[in-house]
Amino acid sequence: MSEKHYAIVDVETTGGSAARDKVIEIGIVVHDGQQALRTFHSLINPERYVPYGITQLTGITQEMVQDAPKFYEIAREIVEITEHAIFVGHNVRFDYSFLREEFQRLGFTYSRKTLCTVRLSRKAFPGFRSYSLGNLIQQLAIPVSNRHRALDDALATARILELILDQESNREEAKAMINLGIREALLPKNLSLEKIHALPEACGVYYFHDQKGEVIYVGKSINIKKRVAEHFADKTEKAGKLQQMVHDISYELTGSELVALLLESNEIKRLRPSVNRAQRVRQFPHIIYAFQDEAGYWCFNQAHASTKARQSLKVIAEFPKVSMARSRLQRAMELFDLCGRLCHVQPGNKACFNYHLKKCRGACVGMESVEEYNSRADEAISWLSTIFSDDFFILDRGRNEEEYAVVLVENGAYQGYGYVEKEQGDVHALRDSIQYYTGNPETTRIIQGYLDNKGEWKIVPLRQD
Numbered sequence: 001m002s003e004k005h006y007a008i009v010d011v012e013t014t015g016g017s018a019a020r021d022k023v024i025e026i027g028i029v030v031h032d033g034q035q036a037l038r039t040f041h042s043l044i045n046p047e048r049y050v051p052y053g054i055t056q057l058t059g060i061t062q063e064m065v066q067d068a069p070k071f072y073e074i075a076r077e078i079v080e081i082t083e084h085a086i087f088v089g090h091n092v093r094f095d096y097s098f099l100r101e102e103f104q105r106l107g108f109t110y111s112r113k114t115l116c117t118v119r120l121s122r123k124a125f126p127g128f129r130s131y132s133l134g135n136l137i138q139q140l141a142i143p144v145s146n147r148h149r150a151l152d153d154a155l156a157t158a159r160i161l162e163l164i165l166d167q168e169s170n171r172e173e174a175k176a177m178i179n180l181g182i183r184e185a186l187l188p189k190n191l192s193l194e195k196i197h198a199l200p201e202a203c204g205v206y207y208f209h210d211q212k213g214e215v216i217y218v219g220k221s222i223n224i225k226k227r228v229a230e231h232f233a234d235k236t237e238k239a240g241k242l243q244q245m246v247h248d249i250s251y252e253l254t255g256s257e258l259v260a261l262l263l264e265s266n267e268i269k270r271l272r273p274s275v276n277r278a279q280r281v282r283q284f285p286h287i288i289y290a291f292q293d294e295a296g297y298w299c300f301n302q303a304h305a306s307t308k309a310r311q312s313l314k315v316i317a318e319f320p321k322v323s324m325a326r327s328r329l330q331r332a333m334e335l336f337d338l339c340g341r342l343c344h345v346q347p348g349n350k351a352c353f354n355y356h357l358k359k360c361r362g363a364c365v366g367m368e369s370v371e372e373y374n375s376r377a378d379e380a381i382s383w384l385s386t387i388f389s390d391d392f393f394i395l396d397r398g399r400n401e402e403e404y405a406v407v408l409v410e411n412g413a414y415q416g417y418g419y420v421e422k423e424q425g426d427v428h429a430l431r432d433s434i435q436y437y438t439g440n441p442e443t444t445r446i447i448q449g450y451l452d453n454k455g456e457w458k459i460v461p462l463r464q465d
Helices: 052-058 062-066 071-082 092-105 117-124 133-139 150-165 168-178 193-197 224-233 237-245 257-271 322-335 370-384 427-432 441-452
Strands: 006-013 023-031 036-043 086-089 114-116 204-209 215-221 248-253 286-292 298-304 314-319 392-397 403-410 413-421 458-461
Touching: 006 052, 006 071, 006 092, 006 150, 023 052, 023 071, 023 092, 023 150, 036 071, 036 150, 071 092, 086 092, 086 150, 092 114, 114 117, 114 168, 117 150, 117 168, 133 150, 150 168, 193 224, 204 224, 204 257, 215 224, 215 237, 215 257, 224 237, 224 248, 257 392, 257 403, 257 413, 257 441, 286 322, 286 370, 298 322, 298 370, 314 322, 314 370, 314 441, 322 370, 392 427, 392 441, 403 427, 413 441
Parallel strands: 006 086, 086 114
Antiparallel strands: 006 023, 023 036, 204 215, 204 248, 286 298, 286 314, 392 403, 392 458, 403 413
């Protein structure tokens, strides 16, 4: 790999979020794998206040950056210095994401192959207690004048890279990391590593097209580039099929993972791609239903039921596969301490197995009253239900900092999604933003599952008093 050039980059910033914070210093070492060829360094005016904690860490003060160039004034030089080079960083995601974001604000897509010396160091120097830059500097006796200053840290990272690349096995490991684990020989003819590296490291839905342009696979990911690379690095039967059939890639950024899940579900059912087998099912023949036994206890069961048969049942949830129905019912039983026998998960007419494990409170042997048991069973019905009782909007992360992704749930079902500027977040603007889609039990479960987890999303009632 000695013929390759590396751009070893370190940035100091106003904070830890590339979307919110700004670069205040950059150091770049252009390297051929054996020695440094040139360096570049600049303080940068972030056009905002430098926090005191950052000054304490780096020594960079507000006065030092006040007259420094703004990012756009040195952007072209950064592009030229790093062009055709592999972007190297110690925890490369941090430095690379900040530069990509700075360029994005200028309307420019910055894309480079990347290499992380943290990951390489773990392979090259096994057994260290830590692979932070500070600890590696200490363990490898690398002289550094000013820690937490961009050029000095970049030079230290360059020395670490030199030590790593001294070993042939490490050079092969670095090559695999640069190629995202992809063997170029397995790539479809019309795809190059450069095209995959140019994909966004952002949340959205991606489409694989065949030679005729037809969509053969739809997927979603919070990091499109990483997920696409995994497809072409895998050795599964599906990966082999994709490696043979894919001729082009397109994508749609969503910002919100929830919107990505909903869009993926819709697109798979609309396009019916040949390689998407798991989500092509349009029917939901397997149900969970509830009924009360002679004693008045709520009971649950799952079944394969026709439309006609469902009319006489209290249907709680619908599923495309029997395994999904069974799994969901089992989970409800665990969450609400339901009786295994009354859930028809455990056979027999005596005490259920869960009772012996103290996970059932004894409804199966009359040890728990109907009222107490049914109170939890009612909660389970609500949890299992595929129908929302309220009408509301979900506001989630948008495609940029200035917007929200908006998902509408109305009349008990998913209605569609859209995007709105944050300052226009009143109910009327939210509704006007919605592009309508047809909901189904799957989209309802997607939304339920998303809301079950903590996140940055928030709920806005559709009708506000």
